[in-house]
Amino acid sequence: xSTTIHSPEEQEDLLPHTPPLDEESPFATMMSLFDExxxxxxxxxxxxxxLRKPDREITCSVPVRLDSGQIAVFExxxxxHNQGLGPFLGPLKLSPTLQLxxxxxxxxxxxxxxxxxxxxxxxxxGGIRINPLRRSATEIERAVRRYTANMMDVVGPETDxxxxxxxxxxRLMAWVxxxxxxxVRHTENAxxxxxxxxxxxxxxxxxxxxxxxxTIARLAVDHFQIDPRPRVIVQGAGTVGGNLARLxxxxxxxxVGLSDARAxxxxxxxxxxxxxxxxxxxxxxxxxxxxxxxxxxxxxxxxRPCEIYxxxxxxxxxxxxxxxxxDARLVLEGAHGPVSARADRILHQRDIxxxxxxxxxxxxxxxxxxxxxxxxxxxxxxxxxVHKRLNRFMTExxxxxxxxxxxxxxxxxxxxxxxAVKRVAHAGALRGIYA
Amino acid sequence: MSSGTALASPIAQAxxxxxxxxxxxxxxxxxxxxxxxxxxxxxxxxxxxxxxxSIPVMMDDGSLRVFKxxxxxHNFVRGPAKGGIRFAxxVHLxxxxxxxxxxxxxxxxxxxxxxxxxGGVIVNPRELSMSELERLTxxxxxxxxxxxxxxxxxxxPDMNTNEQTMAWFMDTYSMHVRKSTPAIVTGKPLxxxxxxxxxxxxxxGVMIACREALKKLGMRPENTRTVVQGAGNVGGIGALLLHRxxxxxxAISDVTGGVVDEKGLDMPAVRAWIKEHGSLADYKDADHLTxxxxxxxxxxxxxxxxxxxxxxxxxxxxxxARLIVEGAxxxxxxxxDKQLESRGVxxxxxxxxxxxxxxxxxxxxxxxxxxxxWTEEIVNSRLEQSMVSAFYDVDKVAKKYGVSMxxxxxxxxxxxxxxxxxxxxxxx
Numbered sequence: 001x002s003t004t005i006h007s008p009e010e011q012e013d014l015l016p017h018t019p020p021l022d023e024e025s026p027f028a029t030m031m032s033l034f035d036e037x038x039x040x041x042x043x044x045x046x047x048x049x050x051l052r053k054p055d056r057e058i059t060c061s062v063p064v065r066l067d068s069g070q071i072a073v074f075e076x077x078x079x080x081h082n083q084g085l086g087p088f089l090g091p092l093k094l095s096p097t098l099q100l101x102x103x104x105x106x107x108x109x110x111x112x113x114x115x116x117x118x119x120x121x122x123x124x125x126g127g128i129r130i131n132p133l134r135r136s137a138t139e140i141e142r143a144v145r146r147y148t149a150n151m152m153d154v155v156g157p158e159t160d161x162x163x164x165x166x167x168x169x170x171r172l173m174a175w176v177x178x179x180x181x182x183x184v185r186h187t188e189n190a191x192x193x194x195x196x197x198x199x200x201x202x203x204x205x206x207x208x209x210x211x212x213x214x215t216i217a218r219l220a221v222d223h224f225q226i227d228p229r230p231r232v233i234v235q236g237a238g239t240v241g242g243n244l245a246r247l248x249x250x251x252x253x254x255x256v257g258l259s260d261a262r263a264x265x266x267x268x269x270x271x272x273x274x275x276x277x278x279x280x281x282x283x284x285x286x287x288x289x290x291x292x293x294x295x296x297x298x299x300x301x302x303x304r305p306c307e308i309y310x311x312x313x314x315x316x317x318x319x320x321x322x323x324x325x326x327d328a329r330l331v332l333e334g335a336h337g338p339v340s341a342r343a344d345r346i347l348h349q350r351d352i353x354x355x356x357x358x359x360x361x362x363x364x365x366x367x368x369x370x371x372x373x374x375x376x377x378x379x380x381x382x383x384x385x386v387h388k389r390l391n392r393f394m395t396e397x398x399x400x401x402x403x404x405x406x407x408x409x410x411x412x413x414x415x416x417x418x419x420a421v422k423r424v425a426h427a428g429a430l431r432g433i434y435a
Numbered sequence: 436m437s438s439g440t441a442l443a444s445p446i447a448q449a450x451x452x453x454x455x456x457x458x459x460x461x462x463x464x465x466x467x468x469x470x471x472x473x474x475x476x477x478x479x480x481x482x483x484x485x486x487x488x489s490i491p492v493m494m495d496d497g498s499l500r501v502f503k504x505x506x507x508x509h510n511f512v513r514g515p516a517k518g519g520i521r522f523a524x525x526v527h528l529x530x531x532x533x534x535x536x537x538x539x540x541x542x543x544x545x546x547x548x549x550x551x552x553x554g555g556v557i558v559n560p561r562e563l564s565m566s567e568l569e570r571l572t573x574x575x576x577x578x579x580x581x582x583x584x585x586x587x588x589x590x591x592p593d594m595n596t597n598e599q600t601m602a603w604f605m606d607t608y609s610m611h612v613r614k615s616t617p618a619i620v621t622g623k624p625l626x627x628x629x630x631x632x633x634x635x636x637x638x639x640g641v642m643i644a645c646r647e648a649l650k651k652l653g654m655r656p657e658n659t660r661t662v663v664q665g666a667g668n669v670g671g672i673g674a675l676l677l678h679r680x681x682x683x684x685x686a687i688s689d690v691t692g693g694v695v696d697e698k699g700l701d702m703p704a705v706r707a708w709i710k711e712h713g714s715l716a717d718y719k720d721a722d723h724l725t726x727x728x729x730x731x732x733x734x735x736x737x738x739x740x741x742x743x744x745x746x747x748x749x750x751x752x753x754x755x756a757r758l759i760v761e762g763a764x765x766x767x768x769x770x771x772d773k774q775l776e777s778r779g780v781x782x783x784x785x786x787x788x789x790x791x792x793x794x795x796x797x798x799x800x801x802x803x804x805x806x807x808x809w810t811e812e813i814v815n816s817r818l819e820q821s822m823v824s825a826f827y828d829v830d831k832v833a834k835k836y837g838v839s840m841x842x843x844x845x846x847x848x849x850x851x852x853x854x855x856x857x858x859x860x861x862x863x
Contacts, residue, residue: 085626086806087615120617120628120806158614373807392810427626430599431606432569 019109019336019357020315026105034112037417040408043425050433051111051424054104055122056080060150062128064143067136076147078126080160081107084427086120088160089193089368092172093127094140103127109358110365112420117362117397119369122424124160126151141175148179155180157190157376163368164194174199190375193368202371204386210243211387212363213334214251215394217308220355223402226329231306233257233266233328235298236313237286240334240361242277244312249273257301260286261313264301267293303327311338318343326352333357348411356413358420359401366393452744454765455533461769462536465845468836475853479539482532483550484508488578490556492571495564502571504556506579508588509535512855515586516552517542517621517793519593520575520600522568526555537764537786538793543848545790545825547797550852552588554579560595572600576607583608585618585804591796592622602627618803621796630799632814633792638672639815640791641738641762643822644783645677648758649736651830652781656681660697660734662756663687664726666709669762669789670740678702682736686729689714690741693729694721730754739766740789746771754780761785776839784841786848787829794821 022029031052038048062074077100080088090110093103103125110123128147132140154160162176176192177199189200197203204211221230232253234245237260245255254270263286265271272291279289302309302318303325311317312334318326323339323346331347331354333339339347339354347354370389374380381389404422405415450456459480466476490502505528508516518538531553539551556575560568582588592601601623608619617628625631632639649659661682663674666689678684684702686695691714694700700721708718730737730745731753739745740762746754751771759775760783761767767775767782775782795818802808809817833843 083615086617086628120808156614158616369806373805377805377807423626430602430624430627432603434573434606434610 019106021102021105026099026102027108030105030108034108034417034421037414037421038425040410040414041418041422041425043421047425047429048421050428051082051421054079054081054107055083056154057100057104058151058154059100060147062130062143062147062150064139064146066139074143075129076127076150077103078124078151078154078160079103079107080124080154081122082111082424082428083122084424084431085111085115085122087122087156087158088124089114089119089121089163089365089372090124090126090160091165092144092162092169092176093125093165094130094132094143094172095127096129096131096134098127098129111424112417113358113362113365114369115420115423116358116401116416117366117369117393118400118423119366119393121161121369126162127165137171140172144172144175145179148176149183152180152183155191157188157372161190161368161372162192163365170194170196170201190372193371195371200371200375200380202367202374202386203381203383204390205367205371206239207243207247208363208367208390209240209334209361210247210363211390212366212394213240213244213310213312213332213360214247215391216355216360216398217248217310217332218251219395219398220330220332220353221308224330224353226307229253230308230329231256231268231270232308232310233301233304233306234334235259235264235301235309235311235317235338236335237277237280238313241310241312242280244310244334245273246277256306257304258286259298259301259313261298263287263289264296264298265289265291265293266296266301266304267291308332310334314338316340316343318347320346323347324350326350328352330355333360336361344411344413353412356416359397359412359416362397363390363394366390451748451768451770454743455530457765457769458533458537458540461842461845462540462849465842465849468838468842468846469850469853471849471853475856478856479510479849479852480536482507482509482535483511484582485528485532486579486582487528488575490571490574490578492567492574494567502556502558502575504554504575504578505531506554506582506588506590507531507535507552508582509551509553510539510852511550512852512859513539513543513550514548515550515584516588517547517549517591517796518552518554519591520554520556520596520604521594522556522558522560522571522596522600523594524557524559526557531555539852540845540848541786541790541793542797543851544786544829544844545794545821546828546851547794547821549589549793549797552590553593554590555593568600569603572603573607576604577611580608580611583619585616585800589618589796589800590620591793598622598624598629618800621799623799628799628803628808630795630802630814631809631811632818633795633799634668635672635676636795636814636818637669637762637789637792638674638740639676639818640794640822641669641673641740641760641788642676642680643791643819644788644826645682645736645738645758645760646680647823647826648760648781648783652758654735654758657683659683659736660685661736661738662729662732662734663762664693664729664737664739664745664766665689665741665762666705666715667740670738671706671709673738673740673762675702675706677738685734686724686732687715688726688729688741690726691716693724693726694718695724695729695732696721736760738762742766744768746775748774751775756780759783761788764789772839772841782839782841783826784839784844787825787840787844790825791818791822794818 106125114121195201305327309328310332315337317338319340320342323343404419535553542549623629683699737756743765746767748770
């Protein structure tokens with residue numbers, strides 16, 4: 001049984017919940033975005049210096065008996081950034097190149113993302129430096145359980161909640177839930193989100209990001225007075241892109257472009273999205289799908305005319321060398337960091353608004369929160385209720401960001417960052433410093 | 436409360452003005468109707484637990500001062516204790532005891548699953564700086580936290596304490612127990628797990644009580660000349676909501692006095708004026724009168740929403756309203772009550788009429804426990820449902836025993852607590 005080993009096609013589906021980071025100094029780079037937001041807001045340096053540092057960092061050794069009988073010791077981390085708004089929530093990440101500074105940056109990112117969406121959590125992140133592709137499922141299980149046991153004192157439903165790093169990590173989450181429950185001697189499913197539905201996972205988890213994107217797309221079309229039945233290009237046909245394309249079709253919008261890593265299709269009159277997705281489900285790729293339209297590659301697809309261009313695959317899809325070729329009224333970030341910082345400026349000069357990832361793809365974080373609530377209530381919500389409430393959270397976040405944009409006269413990305421810093425700083429000031 | 440004690444005084448007049456004695460008297464009347472046996476009566480008369488603590492605080496100038504604080508838990512049988520914490524120079528243990536008992540009855544009337552508690556610190560908060568107040572609050576929290584908890588005792592703001600005080604309380608408790616525990620207090624800021632609709636909850640509850648009472652008397656809002664005493668969170672918001680429902684609000688007052696307009700006041704304008712100028716003193720578009728005159732105006736509905744002891748044996752003969760809805764705590768003395776009852780004036784008593792506040796406090800606690808927060812519409816519609824059922828529960832008891840709504844409210848409250856007590860039995 002392998003839950004962590006994936007074929008290249010599957011790999012593309014495993015969209016991370018966490019953003020791409022600067023290789024050299026992830027935390028400093030992450031924080032510089034928010035330093036600017038704090039400065040623009042006029043947050044007092046006294047208060048802001050608290051937000052610049054994580055509350056707590058834990059490093060632990062994770063000894064694991066390998067299948068061969070030998071013992072290997074892996075390194076594990078958990079960084080808890082800020083708990084002003086509530087318990088910590090953050091991903092558990094398995095990676096062979098994991099660094100503490102990267103985890104710090106992810107923890108801070110989670111603080112800002114939760115604050116933007118107004119879910120009552122602070123941010124954290126953690127992980128084990130282990131290569132999930134080279135280790136067997138049983139070795140991974142032993143590593144995750146030992147890591148969880150090591151972190152027992154600092155995790156809990158009201159302390160720090162684990163979330164999956166990539167969409168298909170639900171087995172990992174089940175192991176964490178089981179380990180914690182055995183330690184505390186009662187079922188403790190609210191300690192981790194992204195679980196399988198059988199043990200307390202939420203309905204609607206799989207297409208949450210896409211649902212959120214659709215809500216934001218509708219609001220943005222209205223706000224920017226774009227054709228109410230816009231042409232959309234979706235780059236990426238996995239969990240996010242594929243579901244988004246399907247949902248937009250269901251809403252009667254024209255998906256004129258769709259691509260995966262190997263093939264791209266464009267049809268001015270609208271693509272047959274269901275046939276494309278069915279083909280991909282059967283063959284693992286969009287290559288060779290029998291639909292009407294042009295066959296091209298991702299680079300060409302980016303230049304085709306549309307109202308909304310939604311990059312839902314990898315980071316830096318739009319960069320300084322192709323940003324001037326984008327022929328859209330609006331860019332909607334479904335992936336993490338699909339628009340590079342320089343491309344962001346170019347798009348701004350060209351008057352093409354970018355709805356930032358921190359807001360646009362936050363449906364996943366909202367679902368994490370909903371799962372936690374359902375576990376605390378002991379009541380599972382129907383899928384329709386999950387969707388209705390997700391829609392409400394995304395709408396409120398959008399309205400908050402737009403309000404902040406108008407108030408400060410900045411780009412949407414900065415407006416979202418400012419909203420986040422403002423909320424965290426406000427909660428911190430109310431709670432004060434306790435000794 | 437003007438009177439800092441629940442002990443009888445040698446002067447009869449002072450006794451009339453002692454709201455705790457008034458409550459004790461009503462308790463006895465209600466207990467008699469219920470035929471409550473002596474043992475249970477004794478249990479309900481005494482607080483379950485009283486804690487007195489010394490609170491050393493380092494002042495800004497480096498000196499040390501020790502304050503005295505209390506937490507009284509009157510009764511737990513229906514759920515965790517619930518009640519405010521006040522900071523005032525005249526806090527007295529007897530008063531805290533009485534207020535704790537009062538909370539037990541209030542929670543019981545609106546059927547929220549709480550017992551009653553109350554806390555206080557003897558301090559003049561105006562003499563303390565913000566950071567001194569913060570240290571005082573945190574040290575007081577630490578001193579009493581062994582008997583607190585979301586399932587044990589849940590404090591709330593009261594006189595001279597507010598959202599900020601509750602934020603410090605929640606933070607201190609959370610840091611000690613090593614987990615985020617917003618359900619430890621209610622009345623928190625929205626950012627830290629407060630509830631939407633809480634600020635206007637008491638005023639909204641008063642409006643609902645007025646509406647149901649009107650139905651009972653066969654009156655119509657548009658023909659109801661209404662006088663409201665008090666223009667703050669209870670009176671001001673209550674009057675605004677009544678105005679919105681079509682009532683003719685002819686007069687309202689604040690501490691500086693009142694304004695009257697027989698044709699009906701433009702309540703949104705009055706509220707805006709207060710917001711801008713801080714008081715009603717120079718309001719242009721109406722005639723002015725004193726607070727005492729206001730109570731005696733010719734009207735159909737009088738809603739005293741300011742302080743206690745406003746309708747007394749001294750002025751009750753001149754009160755002309757057919758309906759009195761008590762937004763404040765204890766605005767009518769027991770002596771005045773008897774006169775009103777004999778004249779057939781309907782009094783919707785404080786523990787029912789102003790229970791909107793504690794109801795939404797309960798909603799805040801529920802929301803914090805599940806971690807999911809309701810929209811304002813949901814909060815308001817659940818408040819509506821709670822207040823309306825409480826009103827008819829009390830009304831039913833009033834008819835059954837042939838008593839006033841006040842005595843009926845006490846009968847209902849005491850009966851619910853006594854029933855829970857009998858069901859749970861004595862743990863020996």
